Structures are given as structure tokens and as C-alpha cells.
Amino acid sequence: xxxxxxxxxxxxxxxxxxxxxxxxxxxxxxxxxxxxxxxxxxxxxxxxxxxxxxxxxxxxxxxxxxxxxxxxxxxxxxxxxxxxxxxxxxxxxxxxxxxxxxxxxxxxxxxxxxxxxxxxxxxxxxxxxxxxxxxxxxxxxxxxxxxxxxxxxxxxxxxxxxxxxxxxxxxxxxxxxxxxxxxxxxxxxxxxxxxxxxxxxxxxxxxx
Amino acid sequence: xxxxxxxxxxxxxxxxxxxxxxxxxxxxxxxxxxxxxxxxxxxxxxxxxxxxxxxxxxxxxxxxxxxxxxxxxxxxxxxxxxxxxxxxxxxxxxxxxxxxxxxxxxxxxxxxxxxxxxxxxxxxxxxxxxxxxxxxxxxxxxxxxxxxxxxxxxxxxxxxxxxxxxxxxxxxxxxxxxxxxxxxxxxxxxxxxxxxxxxxxxxxxxxx
DNA sequence: ACCTGAACACCGTTCAAGT
DNA sequence: ACCTGAACACCGTTCAAGT
Numbered sequence: 400x401x402x403x404x405x406x407x408x409x410x411x412x413x414x415x416x417x418x419x420x421x422x423x424x425x426x427x428x429x430x431x432x433x434x435x436x437x438x439x440x441x442x443x444x445x446x447x448x449x450x451x452x453x454x455x456x457x458x459x460x461x462x463x464x465x466x467x468x469x470x471x472x473x474x475x476x477x478x479x480x481x482x483x484x485x486x487x488x489x490x491x492x493x494x495x496x497x498x499x500x501x502x503x504x505x506x507x508x509x510x511x512x513x514x515x516x517x518x519x520x521x522x523x524x525x526x527x528x529x530x531x532x533x534x535x536x537x538x539x540x541x542x543x544x545x546x547x548x549x550x551x552x553x554x555x556x557x558x559x560x561x562x563x564x565x566x567x568x569x570x571x572x573x574x575x576x577x578x579x580x581x582x583x584x585x586x587x588x589x590x591x592x593x594x595x596x597x598x599x600x601x602x603x604x605x606x607x
Numbered sequence: 608x609x610x611x612x613x614x615x616x617x618x619x620x621x622x623x624x625x626x627x628x629x630x631x632x633x634x635x636x637x638x639x640x641x642x643x644x645x646x647x648x649x650x651x652x653x654x655x656x657x658x659x660x661x662x663x664x665x666x667x668x669x670x671x672x673x674x675x676x677x678x679x680x681x682x683x684x685x686x687x688x689x690x691x692x693x694x695x696x697x698x699x700x701x702x703x704x705x706x707x708x709x710x711x712x713x714x715x716x717x718x719x720x721x722x723x724x725x726x727x728x729x730x731x732x733x734x735x736x737x738x739x740x741x742x743x744x745x746x747x748x749x750x751x752x753x754x755x756x757x758x759x760x761x762x763x764x765x766x767x768x769x770x771x772x773x774x775x776x777x778x779x780x781x782x783x784x785x786x787x788x789x790x791x792x793x794x795x796x797x798x799x800x801x802x803x804x805x806x807x808x809x810x811x812x813x814x815x
Numbered sequence: 816a817c818c819t820g821a822a823c824a825c826c827g828t829t830c831a832a833g834t
Numbered sequence: 835a836c837c838t839g840a841a842c843a844c845c846g847t848t849c850a851a852g853t
Contacts, residue, residue, distance in 0.1 A: 436844085448845095450818050453816090453817065457847090458846065505717045506717045509716075510714060511767075545784060547760070548757055551763060552755070552763075555756070556755065556759075559718075559719075576753060579795070583794065583795020583796070584792065586795060591791075622837090644827080645826085645828085
């Protein structure tokens with residue numbers, strides 16, 4: 400192959416949605432979200448920009464795919480644990496790791512709902528463990544919500560600070576701050592579960 | 608005025624940085640970040656796009672101004688309190704309110720460092736109260752960091768959910784979830800302050 | 816079936832020119 | 835001093851045309 404000219408010939412151009420999205424993620428990781436244009440992405444794949452529309456509906460669709468791809472990486476550590484606290488904590492730590500590996504994709508998280516099926520599956524495992532530990536559905540939703548909020552907020556702060564000179568408190572300290580907040584939230588969740596929901600004078604049986 | 612043609616004549620065109628940024632914020636609040644272009648903004652102000660460059664270095668500069676303007680709104684409630692917990696909690700609640708009033712500006716928070724002087728001043732008041740309560744500088748920074756992360760994370764989730772049909776749990780419940788996480792964090796901060804920092808065998812004076 | 820060229824309606828930004 | 839016209843190098847996207 401590449402017999403015509405020794406110029407560019409970057410790839411055999413067997414395009415596919417996967418290849419398009421993968422290359423887009425590589426481009427964004429390397430040069431930032433603003434550097435992603437259909438024309439530049441096409442060039443990277445050795446193809447005209449218009450060819451991409453065969454595999455991607457839109458630029459918005461491409462961005463959705465990027466968002467999903469990052470969430471798809473999610474590989475929580477303590478996969479075999481059944482302790483809700485370890486599962487939920489592990490999910491948060493895995494999310495932090497993933498987000499910090501793709502900091503340029505973070506703005507998409509402010510715009511797109513979390514719907515990647517892989518991520519949803521991971522969340523389901525946490526939900527099951529919490530249900531098994533006696534949490535009620537509303538409590539479970541709240542717990543996961545709260546931990547997710549904190550984690551994405553942290554990733555945003557952290558990714559910002561990484562560019563700044565002044566507050567380059569070393570990574571160890573930022574990680575410690577994350578850990579501190581996460582443990583505080585897990586404590587809060589555990590405590591709320593042990594206590595009754597609100598101030599109701601005579602709770603019947605075990606709920607309020 | 609408006610004697611030439613009864614067509615458009617939107618403003619006397621006495622441009623200023625303030626007017627440019629204010630109109631930009633109005634445009635973004637109304638139509639989203641993507642709708643903001645120099646040409647459209649110029650049109651709204653009754654002026655050609657190029658005139659804006661007299662008052663704004665760049666589009667990036669304009670976005671920075673938007674970010675700062677939103678943070679400038681920050682008006683925490685319990686302004687006269689000296690209780691650190693009330694001050695820090697009030698700051699978080701005020702930030703939440705402001706962010707939810709300008710949801711389209713949220714993506715900028717993933718990209719720009721928080722540097723608006725008004726916001727910094729508010730933060731300084733919280734820092735002073737915490738120092739007065741006996742927190743050490745590192746603890747103070749960590750506390751404010753953690754609460755800020757959580758709040759911005761929450762705002763992102765909340766703003767997303769507001770568009771979605773399925774999870775439109777009513778506002779009251781979302782606010783309750785925010786409150787729950789915030790209180791958990793404040794509890795954690797208070798507890799960490801009462802306890803020793805790490806496992807140090809013989810702490811001196813009053814912290815054990 | 817898959818890719819392309821040309822075209823359309825937009826961008827941000829510069830610069831010399833108008834008043 | 836402040837605003838503008840024309841221009842440049844880019845965008846996303848459509849559509850008819852090529853192979």
C-alpha cells in the first residue's frame with residue numbers, strides 16, 4: 400500500500416464509527432476540545448471531512464460518542480466486593496481516575512447526560528449492593544448522586560489546577576483532598592441510613 | 608432617535624465593556640453558549656462585530672468576563688454571621704443559586720479558574736472565620752475546596768436534569784439532596800477538626 | 816456502498832480606511 | 835477616538851456526482 404505517493408497515507412481508510420470516535424478522542428486528548436473539527440479529524444484519518452458523516456450523524460453525535468467512550472473506560476477496582484461502601488467508593492475513585500485521564504473531555508459532562516451503558520451497568524452493581532444492605536431506593540439514588548456530583552466537581556477543579564502554576568499542590572495532596580471529601584460523604588450516607596429519615600416522633604416498624 | 612429607518616435601532620450604541628459583557632450574558636442565558644458569536648452579539652447591540660474588539664480582547668476574553676460576571680453575583684445570605692459553618696454553608700448555597708440561574712455558563716467553569724475578585728472576597732470572609740475558629744490554613748483550603756467541588760458538581764447534574772423528562776424529580780428533592788451532601792461535608796470538616804490530623808501519638812496542647 | 820467536490824451559510828480576527 | 839468594509843482562513847453541513 401501507499402504506492403502512489405510517499406506523502407501522507409496515514410491509514411488504509413477502512414472507516415468505521417469506532418475508528419472515527421477513537422481518533423477523535425485521541426485528537427481531543429492531545430489538543431483539546433476546540434481543536435476537534437470535522438475537517439481536521441478527516442485529515443487525521445486520511446479522508447475528506449464529508450466521509451465522516453457516513454459514520455456519525457453530527458458533530459453533536461460525535462461529541463456524545465466521546466463522552467460515552469470516556470465513561471466506558473470505567474473499571475472500578477474492588478469488583479468482587481459486596482460491601483456497598485467499598486463499591487460506591489471504588490466507583491468514585493475509578494471515575495476520578497478516568498476523568499483525569501481525559502481532562503479535555505470534561506466540558507462535555509456539563510452538557511450531556513450520563514447514559515453510557517457500561518457506566519450504567521457499573522452503577523447497577525452499586526445499587527444492588529446498597530439495596531442488599533437495606534437502603535431504600537430513594538436513599539440509593541441520593542447516595543450515588545451525591546458521590547457523583549462530588550467526583551465530577553473534583554475532577555473539574557483538579558484539571559484546572561493542573562495547568563496553573565501557583566496552586567500546583569502536588570498530586571498527592573489533591574488526591575488526599577478528594578479522599579477526605581469522599582469519606583465524609585460516605586460517612587454521611589452511612590449515618591443517615593442508621594438514623595431515621597426526618598424528625599418523626601414515633602416511627603413505625605423500621606422506616607418513618 | 609431612530610429617525611432614519613423604523614427598522615432595527617436597538618440601542619444608542621454607546622458601547623462599553625460592561626454593556627458588551629452584559630448583553631453577552633443575556634444572549635447566553637437566553638439561547639445557550641453556542642449561540643454566542645461576535646457577529647450575533649454585535650447585531651444585538653446595533654453594531655458590527657468588529658466594533659466589539661474595542662472593548663474585548665478576544666472571544667476568550669469575553670468568555671472570561673461572562674464567567675467572572677456570574678461569580679460576581681454571589682450574595683451569600685447570612686452575611687453577618689461569624690460561625691464558620693454557617694458562612695461556608697451560606698457560600699455553597701449562594702453559589703448553587705447563582706449557578707442554577709445561569710446554567711448555560713456552566714461549561715465555562717470546567718475551563719476557567721475562579722478568579723473573580725468579588726468571589727474571592729467572599730471566600731476570604733469564610734477563611735477568616737475558619738481561622739478564627741482554630742482551623743489551620745491547609746484545613747481551610749481543603750474545606751473550601753471540597754465544598755466548592757461538591758457545589759459545582761451538583762449544579763452540573765442539576766442543570767442537566769432540568770432538561771430531561773424522566774428524572775425531573777421536583778426541585779424540592781434536588782435541593783434536599785444538595786443539602787444532604789453539603790451537611791455531610793460540613794460534618795466531616797467539623798469532625799476532622801476536632802480529631803487529630805493523622806495518627807500522631809502525642810499531640811500537643813488541646814488537639815487530641 | 817462508500818467516498819468526494821463544490822457550494823452555502825456561517826465563524827473569529829486583522830487591517831486599512833472612514834468619520 | 836470610535837466604528838466599519840472588505841478580506842482571510844477557517845467552520846458544519848448538504849447534495850449531486852463520481853467510483
